[in-house]
Amino acid sequence: MPLSMAVATNWSELPKDLLDQIWERLDNEIDLIRFRSICSHWRSSSIPNRHSIVIVKFPLPKNILPDLNIKTSFCHLSKRKTFLIKPPPQQTLARPWLMRITQISRGKNKLIHPLFSYDSPSTNFHLPQLIDFNKLSVLHLVTDFILDDEFCSKFDLDLPKKVISVEKQSLVLGVSQNSVLFRSRNQRWRKILNFSTTDGDICVFKERFYAVDRFGTTFMVRPDSTVELVAELDDFGGNRKLFVESEGELLLVDMHMHESSRLRIEVFKLCEKEKKWIKLKNLARKVLFLGHGCSFSASTLDLGVSKGNCVIFIDDAFLSFMDLHGGKCVFHLDQGRLSPMSHYPEYFDLFWPPPDWIFKS
Template structure:
């Protein structure tokens, strides 16, 4: 007996209930774009995330209004009946990273470095419809920018939105700033709250299981409760790497320990000169106008660790299997290599911009690299993996002075249709 029911005859209450469960802009947009009746079931997406209007104290040079800029990584899958062989040949998905800067307007960013991409090829479309492809939100990242000029605020290394905020008025952020301090600020606050001033060497912060989790340079993972208490979650890793990254893969929390060719302690010496020391590390590139090389320590190795909660100890992960980890300049995530074009399993994709604050990351070397856990080799990437074919650029094209005739892409990702 065939029990299938035509979706068009389902009661309106069911469609309304389904629509109200969407929690991101792209799903609401696609639902409302199906037909007029579906459009009437739910209103346009009302995002409770940025911009936030905040004022900041020292260590910043001056107090100024700022907002939180959001970058989003989308997964794009080819349509079921794709007539273009360039899209359907592999059947794999792609990734695109965008910054929303106005209603219906986005800027395309490099997946790993988050550098703005402008120099498109002639095949780049002027309009990209999200209805022509299956799309899903994969990851979000945030940065702080000045309201006037929209430039990134110097001294900020990582930003996350506080989870479980009800609306914009209740929004708050956690920030790693000044090369390792952990701060908190509510919407409209006059200054930062310094959290846990005993530790000034936090390396990374993410949202995991609905709570903020942080890791310090010794590999101790902690979570932050609603009263801003830092509660230890794991024992110290005591890895010999210089930088620790938090990554969620297949629902589990990992610490990726990055080894450098020399040990750097950003808090040695005069702590008040971090910004000057950060900028002075750049050397002007002799062949590229407005491009600088960052004279920092180079990555030479990675080790991946997972917490055995039963025994309370760290276990080194020798293989990631099909998973590939992306250590971007503003967020970290993992993907299944067999599901995306250009990725290789058991590898870590990364940028060397690990210690630069957001205000300086556009100046440095933007090359992406890949580390293979099996043979422990590091290679520079010729192309950014997972790039959507129509937006794909060789990595070295990012260094070129951007063309004035660059294609202006008006994506529908941000429209409140």
């Protein structure tokens, strides 16, 4: 196409079928918002229902029992994404901001406070001004899944503690109190592993399900419900295990949490070839974030902080251990020390309040 023709193209007049194809391929909430903000024609061509982030309707785990007399209760799963909004390169002293977005069943985007778990009464909040995402540099950090409160009560004892999903395969993996459960769309929950993931974790890594118990025994769960042993720790380690994906690698955070002693944390990296967890001496310039049903990592360069090699507890998921200052703490791996996040403004300010430059961009 000649340059003169490309310059003269009026993007607001693209045919609707082409816009529909573009819209169908967007899977990022920020890109969806940007698409709709181009012009009224693009906005009217977008169909919210096609991108409803309530991705699957599933029965509560009590329906694993083959009793036809049990009344079936259902929940919906909503996708939640965590983003880092980075300042323009010329604003060297400006700080970035961590934010979370989910979409309620009516198709509207909703901001979630990054310092509270999704079921906290302080979760929802409103910004004083509109944010123009077309002018911002946005880094996607992690996607996790939460239960839609409009369809199920968080007080329902049958709810799984954590749910993850591989959307392309329409698969859902959930953790109840004593079992790992698997479900494919239009099927019932089924037990797939005969061990407890209490104090363990589940995750999606490279579009595959992984599960770990409190002793570090790690399995990969296949779509047909069969499992494969992936790795084991040389010793049992601590009493709480959590997965974190970091720069294409799967990490295991091993927490020694005993009321009578100090918190101790070790971090391991999965070696798939040798089928073992390799202990890391330090995280260098990485920062790990641990929260309720969601963990992720980021570099000090992206975060604009001076020091990495630490673990940040971002919500109230760990309140049961030694009164962790409202759950918002920093654990320094090189010192083996836990501190309130409020003692470190460069970390605390990543979450709240939103920096002024975002509204002026």
